[in-house]
Amino acid sequence: MLKPRTTATRELLSLDGLWRFATDASVNRQPWASLLDTKLEAAVPSSYNDLFVDSAIRNHVGWVWYQRQVRIPRSWSGDRHFLRFDAATHEARVYVNDVLVGGHVGGYTPFEIDITEVAQAGTEVRLTVAVNNELTNVTVPPGTITVAANGKRTQSYSHDFYNYAGLARSVSLVSVPAVRVADVTVTTTYEGTVGAVDYTVETTGDADVHVRLTDESGTVVAEGSGDSGVLHVQDVTLWQPGSAYLYTLDVELHQGGAVVDSYPLAVGVRTVEVRGAEFLINGEPFYFTGFGKHEDTAVRGKGHDDAYLVHDFQLMEWAGANSFRTSHYPYAEEVLEFADRQGIVVINETAAVGLNLAVVAGLTGMPQKPTFSPETYGAETQAAHAQHLRELITRDKNHPSVVMWSIANEPSSNEEGAREYFEPLVKLARELDPTRPLTYAIVMFAMPDTDKIADLFDVLSINRYYGWYIDIADLASAEPRLESELQRWAEKFGKPMMMSEYGADTLTGMHSVWDRPWSEEYQSAFLEMNHRVFDRIPAMVGEQVWNFADFETGPAIHRVDGNKKGVFTRDRKPKAAAHTLRARWTSIGNSKPKTQ
Ligand code: BDP
Numbered sequence: 001m002l003k004p005r006t007t008a009t010r011e012l013l014s015l016d017g018l019w020r021f022a023t024d025a026s027v028n029r030q031p032w033a034s035l036l037d038t039k040l041e042a043a044v045p046s047s048y049n050d051l052f053v054d055s056a057i058r059n060h061v062g063w064v065w066y067q068r069q070v071r072i073p074r075s076w077s078g079d080r081h082f083l084r085f086d087a088a089t090h091e092a093r094v095y096v097n098d099v100l101v102g103g104h105v106g107g108y109t110p111f112e113i114d115i116t117e118v119a120q121a122g123t124e125v126r127l128t129v130a131v132n133n134e135l136t137n138v139t140v141p142p143g144t145i146t147v148a149a150n151g152k153r154t155q156s157y158s159h160d161f162y163n164y165a166g167l168a169r170s171v172s173l174v175s176v177p178a179v180r181v182a183d184v185t186v187t188t189t190y191e192g193t194v195g196a197v198d199y200t201v202e203t204t205g206d207a208d209v210h211v212r213l214t215d216e217s218g219t220v221v222a223e224g225s226g227d228s229g230v231l232h233v234q235d236v237t238l239w240q241p242g243s244a245y246l247y248t249l250d251v252e253l254h255q256g257g258a259v260v261d262s263y264p265l266a267v268g269v270r271t272v273e274v275r276g277a278e279f280l281i282n283g284e285p286f287y288f289t290g291f292g293k294h295e296d297t298a299v300r301g302k303g304h305d306d307a308y309l310v311h312d313f314q315l316m317e318w319a320g321a322n323s324f325r326t327s328h329y330p331y332a333e334e335v336l337e338f339a340d341r342q343g344i345v346v347i348n349e350t351a352a353v354g355l356n357l358a359v360v361a362g363l364t365g366m367p368q369k370p371t372f373s374p375e376t377y378g379a380e381t382q383a384a385h386a387q388h389l390r391e392l393i394t395r396d397k398n399h400p401s402v403v404m405w406s407i408a409n410e411p412s413s414n415e416e417g418a419r420e421y422f423e424p425l426v427k428l429a430r431e432l433d434p435t436r437p438l439t440y441a442i443v444m445f446a447m448p449d450t451d452k453i454a455d456l457f458d459v460l461s462i463n464r465y466y467g468w469y470i471d472i473a474d475l476a477s478a479e480p481r482l483e484s485e486l487q488r489w490a491e492k493f494g495k496p497m498m499m500s501e502y503g504a505d506t507l508t509g510m511h512s513v514w515d516r517p518w519s520e521e522y523q524s525a526f527l528e529m530n531h532r533v534f535d536r537i538p539a540m541v542g543e544q545v546w547n548f549a550d551f552e553t554g555p556a557i558h559r560v561d562g563n564k565k566g567v568f569t570r571d572r573k574p575k576a577a578a579h580t581l582r583a584r585w586t587s588i589g590n591s592k593p594k595t596q
Helices: 306-319 333-342 379-396 418-432 475-493 520-534 576-588
Strands: 011-014 017-023 041-044 063-071 080-085 091-096 099-105 111-114 124-132 144-147 153-156 171-176 181-191 194-203 208-214 220-225 228-233 247-255 258-267 272-275 278-281 288-292 323-325 345-349 402-409 438-442 460-463 497-501 540-546
Touching: 080 091, 099 111, 181 247, 181 258, 194 208, 194 247, 208 228, 220 228, 258 333, 278 540, 288 345, 288 497, 288 576, 306 333, 306 576, 323 540, 333 345, 333 379, 379 402, 379 418, 402 418, 418 438, 438 497, 460 475, 475 497, 475 520, 520 540, 520 576
Parallel strands: 288 323, 288 540, 323 345, 345 402, 402 438, 438 460, 460 497, 497 540
Antiparallel strands: 011 171, 017 041, 017 063, 063 124, 080 111, 080 171, 091 099, 091 124, 144 153, 181 194, 194 228, 208 220, 208 247, 247 258, 272 278
16 A cells, blocks of 8 residues: 655645544444544544543543544545545544544554545545554454453453554545556566666556656666566665665656656665575675664654654664564554665564463463464454555565564464464465565574474574573573574574564663663673674574663553663663663674674
8 A cells, every 4th residue: 555645646634633532431332423522632643542641541442532624625626535544553433524434453554545425625524533442362463351240341462562542643635646556566686787676556547657767866767668567777776774775766647648647656676585594685694783662652652753763763873773673563654764764674573463372371381272273363363464464565565674574473383273373374475575584573482392383484583581581680591591592493494593582671770780680780781691692603693682662561560660671761761781782783783793
């Protein structure tokens, strides 16, 4: 799905701002009508949870309502107009003048609704959006709703971040021509100094397709026509990690000599490949440094914020990081566009986090119920996961910064049924995108001899906490244990491996001369221990620390005002570990440290 843009033939009106807001006590009020009876207003984009002081709103389980007036520009007659939601977490129903016009399930991918027939150009309409935050065994991510005898609904889930909800990304009204570019797909390669941009254009009607590729100085470097083809670029400048270069592919539709639609797409020419135990970008072995992140800031929750976007990237660059993972859901498209421009490498993850009832059972590894079964996570969950994968790959397939898809975080891959659940999803992802490697983040309960799905994937992303959840305050024992496990993965699979999570909760300002968990010194020592091990294992192709910054979680006995594994605090102040990482990463760059 193309990101909306203003072009010569398209217009975009932002609906961001303050909307009337109310929570709804009814479980499934339908149909709904009339003016929202409320004094509350909520900011869009923002999660609604932390905006208000009322804990009933923060902890509300079910539907909330957003409402505002919208005037459709008079000049839009003759075109189609759409409502576009960059995300509504986790389900939405949309009403124009109290008429249901559409909806969407899935809280981290966009959707659009054609409202041309119900909202004529030049008129004002009342736009009402119902958003539901419930997670069940058939949503991605999954969760459980418990209803008490008094009817009180409680949400639980097995992922370790707060279930922020609402309209956390931009909402816009867009006008597009009736015959238009519906989608564009590009893949790139190069041979010597000649780049190749393979393109396919989908349209909504009959028109001649013209494409033009310009470089950053605006010079046309290749042109073509037809729905699909290959454009060759002489003396190509590659998109490189740390050194982005973007061409622009201008797609035009012509009818009888007139341009009826035009759409520009940023294109980076680069290749990605897994060969043996190496991860190659542009044929060169690449070593990932960086973080698992979250979309998480005070007050906004998961609300997208350009100021934090810029600042977070500045901090990553300062730390010498060359990459991050969109743990544990697709991020706002602005983030990927920025990564494209800044040359930061992205591992793009689905929202399938918490497919693991062993974690729900506590850190025992003994699930009370099997994770994969018709009663728990079965065919319907898998179908929701597949649909989410389709929406993610369709949205993000053209970003040069995205080098790999992560299909899930810490699923119970050592349990019966894991292979039956994941095999079709891996097949689907490869059909949707044959160009990018696939991975999943491996939970600590899944070992080289018990994991049932590792062979299906290209890269093994390993989440491990030796020195924290295992061997806390005993890094001397943690070190050989970590090393021996990583060696076993390397020997058994011969694939590239990366540490996709390793980290220790740390209270900023706490210090100790001993190995004391929660101290800033311990976080640094923990990371250094891990690094010594990684540098001894040739198959390691990267390290992403958990987490970039402290973040909000649900209440739990092991969480003090959220998860404190951030290398930066929630307000982005560095802990001592930030300097430890900076010293290492600025010295190693994009290449693997010499194996010792
Ligand atoms: C891992 C999860 C991550 C958690 C982290 C932790 O992938 O979401 O936040 O552990 O416990 O299991 O800090």
